Each structure stands twice: as C-alpha cells, then as structure tokens.
Amino acid sequence: xxxxxxxxxxxxxxxxxxxxxxxxxxxxxxxxxxxxxxxxxxxxxxxxxxxxxxxxxxxxxxxxxxxxxxxxxxxxxxxxxxxxxxxxxxxxxxxxxxxxxxxxxxxxxxxxxxxxxxxxxxxxxxxxxxxxxxxxxxxxxxxxxxxxxxxxxxxxxxx
Numbered sequence: 638x639x640x641x642x643x644x645x646x647x648x649x650x651x652x653x654x655x656x657x658x659x660x661x662x663x664x665x666x667x668x669x670x671x672x673x674x675x676x677x678x679x680x681x682x683x684x685x686x687x688x689x690x691x692x693x694x695x696x697x698x699x700x701x702x703x704x705x706x707x708x709x710x711x712x713x714x715x716x717x718x719x720x721x722x723x724x725x726x727x728x729x730x731x732x733x734x735x736x737x738x739x740x741x742x743x744x745x746x747x748x749x750x751x752x753x754x755x756x757x758x759x760x761x762x763x764x765x766x767x768x769x770x771x772x773x774x775x776x777x778x779x780x781x782x783x784x785x786x787x788x789x790x791x792x793x794x795x796x
Contacts, residue, residue, distance in 0.1 A: 638738075639731070645744035648673065649680045660690045660727075665697035665705075675708045682709070692717055692727055699778050719778060720764070736764075737786055739794040760791045 644653055661681045665674045678693055685691045694717030698705055702716040717726060721735040745755050765782035766775045 645748050647750040658685050661685050663693045665695035668697050678709045761785045762788050
C-alpha cells in the first residue's frame with residue numbers, strides 16, 4: 638500500500654537471511670510458543686540495518702512484554718502491545734490504523750509453509766468481549782467491546 642517491499646516468513650527463512658532489511662516486524666501468537674518466538678526475534682535482530690528497526694507485537698508480546706525484553710534485550714519501545722492502531726509507535730506519520738486494514742492473503746502464496754486455512758477469509762466484526770472470562774486474554778488485549786468494520790465491505794475489499 639505504501640510501496641514497500643514486504644516478505645512474509647513463518648519462523649526463520651534461510652532464503653532471506655542473506656539480506657539486511659530496513660525494518661522487520663515479528664508477530665507472536667501463543668504464550669506456549671515463547672521459546673520459538675524468542676529464537677525468531679533473536680535471529681532477526683541481526684538482519685536489520687539498526688536494532689531500532691525491529692518491532693515485536695502480537696498476543697504473546699502483549700501478555701508477556703517484560704519476559705520478551707529479558708530474553709532478547711529488545712527495548713520496551715519496540716514491543717507493540719494491544720491492537721496496532723497507531724503507526725506513530727513505529728516512527729510513521731501516515732495515520733494508518735493497521736488493525737482495520739484488510740488482510741493481504743497474497744503473502745501466503747510466497748511462503749514455504751502451507752497454511753491449513755489458507756483458502757479462508759478471516760475478519761473481525763467486533764473487538765473486545767463483554768464477558769471477561771477468567772481464562773481469556775481478550776479483555777487484556779482488547780479491553781473495550783465495540784463493533785468494527787462492516788463484514789461485507791471487508792470481503793469486497795479482499796476480493
């Protein structure tokens with residue numbers, strides 16, 4: 638959308654490891670994948686022009702930022718917690734709410750990993766949850782319950 642060259646990688650990828658990148662984003666998912674996430678973060682720290690150009694976000698990073706800092710040495714300002722709604726936290730001034738952008742399914746075709754649900758659409762109709770179940774992290778990640786993008790518009794945009 639901004640003219641950047643974007644590559645999607647699951648874990649580490651020897652094919653792109655020979656290049657130094659202007660910026661790398663690592664997203665984390667489940668807390669039980671902590672070790673593999675730390676390994677991935679540490680791996681890509683050496684593949685950016687400047688360590689300040691590596692950002693870590695996602696569910697696990699939002700729930701365990703201090704543990705990631707301790708395991709990788711990355712600075713707190715480079716751990717993106719919660720929803721990615723303000724690009725100024727990564728030094729951009731374009732006012733893009735990344736959380737509301739349609740997903741780019743084309744990037745899945747360029748990875749060596751075959752996603753089991755790669756032929757599906759994923760979309761949000763709400764954010765947050767009013768139930769606050771004791772086992773669930775949603776109230777921590779998305780504290781305010783609200784209706785989001787129109788589902789029909791999301792599908793039409795992706796198509």
